[in-house]
Amino acid sequence: MASVKLTKVKKVYDNKVVAVHDFDLDIKDKEFVVFVGPSGCGKSTTLRMVAGLEEISDGTIEIDGEVVNDLQPKDRGIAMVFQNYALYPHMTVYDNIAFSLRLQKMPEDQIYERVTNAAEILGITDYLMRKPRALSGGQRQRVAIGRAMVRESKVFLMDEPLSNLDAKLRNQMRAEIILLRQKLNTTFIYVTHDQTEAMTLGDRIVIMKDGYIMQVGTPTEVFERPANLFVAEFIGAPKMNIMKTELLKENGKYYVKPFGVKLPVDGEKGELLAKKNVPAGEILLGARPEHIRLAKPGETSIPVTLEVNEMMGSELHLHVYTEDGTRLIVRVPTIDLTAAERENLVQGHKLNITFEGKVMHFFDEENQTNLIY
Ligand SMILES: Nc1ncnc2c1ncn2[C@@H]1O[C@H](COP(=O)(O)OP(=O)(O)O)[C@@H](O)[C@H]1O
Ligand SMILES: [Mg+2]
Structure with missing residues (x-):
């Protein structure tokens, strides 16, 4: 003992x-x-x-x-x-x-x-x-x-x-x-x-x-x-992306609007926001680099420009910036890309990204606490 x-x-x-x-x-x-x-x-x-x-x-x-x-x-x-x-x-x-x-x-x-x-x-x-x-x-x-x-x-x-x-x-x-x-x-x-x-x-x-x-x-x-x-x-590498964003509540459903693009908050995260009755308003939205992905054609997405492509072997760390100049890091498994797609990922290349709603994080802008835990 x-x-x-x-x-x-x-x-x-x-x-x-x-x-x-x-x-x-x-x-x-x-x-x-x-x-x-x-x-x-x-x-x-x-x-x-x-x-x-x-x-x-x-x-x-x-x-x-x-x-x-x-x-x-x-x-x-x-x-x-x-x-x-x-x-x-x-x-x-x-x-x-x-x-x-x-x-x-x-x-x-x-x-x-x-x-x-x-x-x-x-x-x-x-x-x-x-x-x-x-x-x-x-x-x-x-x-x-x-x-x-x-x-x-x-x-x-x-x-x-x-x-x-x-x-x-x-x-x-x-x-x-x-x-x-x-x-x-x-x-x-x-x-x-x-x-x-x-x-x-x-x-x-x-x-x-x-x-x-x-x-x-x-x-x-x-x-x-x-x-x-x-x-x-502090936990997780590369570190979580943080964005000042609007949280919307419509008919009991939650949405976020990073860079003016409306995305639904799905699954457990949406349920927790509803259960806590979190009010709509300005929040800090967190998305880990592995929870942002390249958008499929036609999907609602955020346009970004590639600044740096770090080849880590099994994955790529894409440093991108949005139209308003916000810098984000996106982690893409190498296996998800064709050789031709990888060739394209050079500085200045335009990409479209989207966030996985079920793994977003929401923080109070003022006291920086997690809004749902
Ligand atoms: N012997 C000491 N005298 C005065 N201040 C100290 C002394 N040891 C540590 N500190 C201060 O206490 C704080 C915590 O130090 P420490 O416990 O060594 O941090 P960590 O191990 O997390 O790096 C720091 O601000 C450090 O400057
Ligand atoms: Mg020490």
């Missing part, structure tokens, strides 16, 4: 900078929770308060139901992996991993058991006698994780552990963290500024901005039902 509960946790630095405001979160035993948000939003501060490396200005933190506000880091049953995993350069990998256990005066046969077991899980058995300088970045990061693993903690805290790795290695290590999590079967709190990492790793994601929680939810929830404009634009 290792639940973590934060209640009205606050951090004020130097009596003036409020880094974290009234942070409330209930993390279940064995849950993998990711804190994500732009640099400076308070992710590390919150994690460090859980670890006991940073004093709490107000509120309580409980681990397993026990208030730990006044407990030393070593007494909290946590292990932590940082972005800058300083390994001891003069020690072998084995000794690096064994270091904290030796400090605890654990018998050597027991240390051997734990170190070799961790090395096995992490795939670094062959490197145990090497010094850190003879390892790649990814291997060093595994040693740093091994060092935290052998302490058999109740909660595993990771602060941007992959940020120092190159893109390819980061993808590989991300998959390894998923496997590690299955093997360790413990509670994780993972900090990252990378929405892809958050989406792929988290059971639940906590999206933060300026020290406030913007939304807590599963990857599917935050992607499909973003609570506000900030979450909508």
Whole structure:
């Protein structure tokens, strides 16, 4: 059992900078929770308060139901992996991993058991006698994780552990963290500024901005039902297109009118607008790049001009602008286009696009909250 509960946790630095405001979160035993948000939003501060490396200005933190506000880091049953995993350069990998256990005066046969077991899980058995300088970045990061693993903690805290790795290695290590999590079967709190990492790793994601929680939810929830404009634009790449648009209500049915073109709001989205009785008026309309498509001949559509065509392999990212100069990004699966159609997609080419009504998002212009969730 290792639940973590934060209640009205606050951090004020130097009596003036409020880094974290009234942070409330209930993390279940064995849950993998990711804190994500732009640099400076308070992710590390919150994690460090859980670890006991940073004093709490107000509120309580409980681990397993026990208030730990006044407990030393070593007494909290946590292990932590940082972005800058300083390994001891003069020690072998084995000794690096064994270091904290030796400090605890654990018998050597027991240390051997734990170190070799961790090395096995992490795939670094062959490197145990090497010094850190003879390892790649990814291997060093595994040693740093091994060092935290052998302490058999109740909660595993990771602060941007992959940020120092190159893109390819980061993808590989991300998959390894998923496997590690299955093997360790413990509670994780993972900090990252990378929405892809958050989406792929988290059971639940906590999206933060300026020290406030913007939304807590599963990857599917935050992607499909973003609570506000900030979450909508932060989650998903390329980011959601946002347009100032009129919302119309006629005979109980809703329509939007982006760039003067009237499109029906279909399916569940239309029903939710009706159920909430959202009034007609100016709104911010959100459409993800994959939810805008090239219109078929004769279909009601919006004329645009192509500015940049990014060939991503399996898909194209078309940067287009409308007649009033609004820039949009449209994602088109490469497989949907003939070779001739692809040849045509050069700068200045005229296209017609349309939005899928059943996957539109609607935000209040003033307070930027989602109008239907
Ligand atoms: N030791 C410190 N003293 C003063 N301000 C700090 C300190 N550490 C962080 N901050 C401030 O607190 C805010 C949150 O920082 P941090 O938790 O490191 O953000 P993140 O990890 O999300 O990038 C920032 O405005 C940062 O400048
Ligand atoms: Mg940080």
